[in-house]
Amino acid sequence: MNFKPLDPLLHSELRLAVMSLLIASEEAEFSYIKEQTGATAGNLSVQIDKLSTAGYIQVEKTFKGKKPCTICRITADGHTAFENYVKALRTYLRVK
Amino acid sequence: MNFKPLDPLLHSELRLAVMSLLIASEEAEFSYIKEQTGATAGNLSVQIDKLSTAGYIQVEKTFKGKKPCTICRITADGHTAFENYVKALRTYLRVK
């Protein structure tokens, strides 16, 4: 069958959800991602950090009025990695 | 986006590969699965055990001549779980 290896960074429910959101909207606030994924802030913070360290997303710390606001954006590398991950997954799923 | 949770039993590269093989061929020998997945025997043994305990596959220990031979088959539950997993995944992948 020749299964392609799955990028371990993307083969994680929460990180995949984060990437999926960013694919859809190019950029999103931490709190929005938290709400959409239902993740705890701590878990989300860790996973965003991993994606950022890998260069899959870019994190900008700004302010919204006086409150801190963390904005995430997907990078070109992130886009490519996501596409490759989907391709690899297809070798397991047997779907068109 | 309403991400559906991913069955943790299937959201694992090796276990997913095992299930994928069994979806394709209904039954397969341990050594064949090992060869196709490139997994070590130990790792494969553990993961097959988990799938079996969950009732996703059925394991039969027979002999091939005088050598032991472990045959795995997918169950109806396993089939359903796999289909549900694929459906859930689609909520992340944004593909048709």
Add this chain to the structure above:
DNA sequence: TAATTAAGTTTATAATATAAACCAAATTAT
């Protein structure tokens, strides 16, 4: 000014994956 909330981060723990070590029986080499 004390308590609460917002927006995260850090750290500790629980869960998971993986390989290394091991076992039993059969086969092959000496």
Add this chain to the structure above:
DNA sequence: ATAATTTGGTTTATATTATAAACTTAATTA
């Protein structure tokens, strides 16, 4: 015949990963 090797795995120990709990800092509200 018996020692070494191979086959077909299982068990166990370790490394990795995910997750939540605890914490921090600043702003808002009571």
